[in-house]
Amino acid sequence: xSTIQIPVSVLNLAPIREGQEPKDAIESMVDLARxxxxxxxxRYWIAEHHNTPTLVSSATSILIxxxxxxxxxxxxxxxxIMLPNHxxxxxxxxxxxxxxxxxxxxxxxxxxxxxxxxxxASALRRSQSDTVQxxxxxxxxxxxxxxxxxxxxxxxxxxxxxxxxxxYILGSSPDSAILxxxxxxxxxxxxxxxxxxxxxxxxxxxxxxxxxxxxxxxYVMICLNVIAAESDAExxxxxxxxxxxxxxxxxxxxxxxxxxxxxxxxxxxxxxKEVALSMSSVTLQGGKxxxxxxxxxxxxxxxxxxxxxxxxxxxxxxxxxxxxxLKEVVDGK
Numbered sequence: 001x002s003t004i005q006i007p008v009s010v011l012n013l014a015p016i017r018e019g020q021e022p023k024d025a026i027e028s029m030v031d032l033a034r035x036x037x038x039x040x041x042x043r044y045w046i047a048e049h050h051n052t053p054t055l056v057s058s059a060t061s062i063l064i065x066x067x068x069x070x071x072x073x074x075x076x077x078x079x080x081i082m083l084p085n086h087x088x089x090x091x092x093x094x095x096x097x098x099x100x101x102x103x104x105x106x107x108x109x110x111x112x113x114x115x116x117x118x119x120x121a122s123a124l125r126r127s128q129s130d131t132v133q134x135x136x137x138x139x140x141x142x143x144x145x146x147x148x149x150x151x152x153x154x155x156x157x158x159x160x161x162x163x164x165x166x167x168y169i170l171g172s173s174p175d176s177a178i179l180x181x182x183x184x185x186x187x188x189x190x191x192x193x194x195x196x197x198x199x200x201x202x203x204x205x206x207x208x209x210x211x212x213x214x215x216x217x218x219y220v221m222i223c224l225n226v227i228a229a230e231s232d233a234e235x236x237x238x239x240x241x242x243x244x245x246x247x248x249x250x251x252x253x254x255x256x257x258x259x260x261x262x263x264x265x266x267x268x269x270x271x272x273k274e275v276a277l278s279m280s281s282v283t284l285q286g287g288k289x290x291x292x293x294x295x296x297x298x299x300x301x302x303x304x305x306x307x308x309x310x311x312x313x314x315x316x317x318x319x320x321x322x323x324x325x326l327k328e329v330v331d332g333k
Contacts, residue, residue: 004295004330007042009308010323011079011192011223014046014057015245015257017314025056026063028316033067035320037074039327043107044071045079045308050116050124053254061094068102077107079188079223079308080170083138084112085124089157092145096160109168109188110139112176136179142167143183143214167214168221173197177205184212186219191282192310193249198222198282202302219305224298225283226309228325229318232286238322239285240264242312246276259314284309284326292329 012032016025033044044067048060057063060078067076081091091108099106112135116124145157146165169180169187172194180187187205191198202220209218225242229235240260247264248255250272261267268276284294295307309326313319 004292004299004332006299006304006330007306008326008330009043009045009221009306010036010041011045011047011308011310012057013049013055013310014063015055015312016053017316018256018258020256022056026066029056029063030067030070031316032320032323033071033074033076036323037071039324041074041323041327042306043075043077043308045077045107045109047079048082048085048111050085051120052116054248054256061091061098064106065098065101068098068105073105075105075107076102077168078109080109080111080168082111082113083135084121088138088141088145089155092142092157092160095165096146096157096163099163099165100159106165107168108142108165109170110135110142111170136183139167139169139179139183139185171201174201174204177201178208181205181208181218182210184210184215186215186221188221188223188308190223192223192225193246193279195279195282199302202304220302221306221308222282222302222304223308223310225280225285226291226311226322226326227283227285227313228288228291228311228322228329230287230321232290235286235290237262238313238315238318239283241314242280242283243268243276245312246279247272249279250275257312257314288325288329291325295326295329 012029014025014029036044046060046063047057049055050058064076095108144151145160146163148162167185169176169185172190174197177187189198189201206218227235227239229238237260243264244258247268284291311319311322313322
């Protein structure tokens, strides 16, 4: 059976499942990291969200450190650090410290959104000026802080200098694609919740890419949803957890990650269904044969360099199995 030659990685928003406390959610996050480490996944990224009682991913760098402690080979990073909330120097010091403790295992994905509402962004203390607009300069500052001694200014990140932590530009619009291309950095598109501009953003990034000291050629990673199970029918049932997750987003409600249900049409309105399904339209779903066909079709069309999978599955064992099936597909098993 032919392989689909592509690295696969994991994104985790660290949701709290119904029946869990926050500590349980952190333990589930680590369990999944250990499992995907053993399965041979390339990287394990943790998101940043604030004032969200259904997720535990607010102190992202602490969760990354905790995950590095409990894994062996997998690269661990941020998907992403939202730079409007942080000064580049603090980010450089935190990641420089982790890179010193865990050499060659750290990634830094960077986003320009605050990852929260405006009131919360204000409470995060960086929104006195419009820091979203300073994103390109903030990225350049981080590249400098992690660079060699020769490129440093008066203010340096200790530890951090010379660590050369790989930076990735995250985005859900063509703007981020333009910046990633201009700086010659890898580009990660958020198709897992905002797929609308995926095709356009990939095209812009590839057309405008300028080789840099960090990257010779464009490198596109696509974040998408994966619900893999023993059969198409089982995956359909498990996918209702993901559908409830997106319904939460549409409604602005605060329900924990919920068990599967028999019939989503008993829960959402036609309009809510339309919006939620459009947000999750880039999803690989089904048994192994269906996942293989969908991934092959996706790669035939987009030929991306890496897939980063998000899997909203209620049962942690079934979530691990979903990642196992995806890896088997990629490995041709």
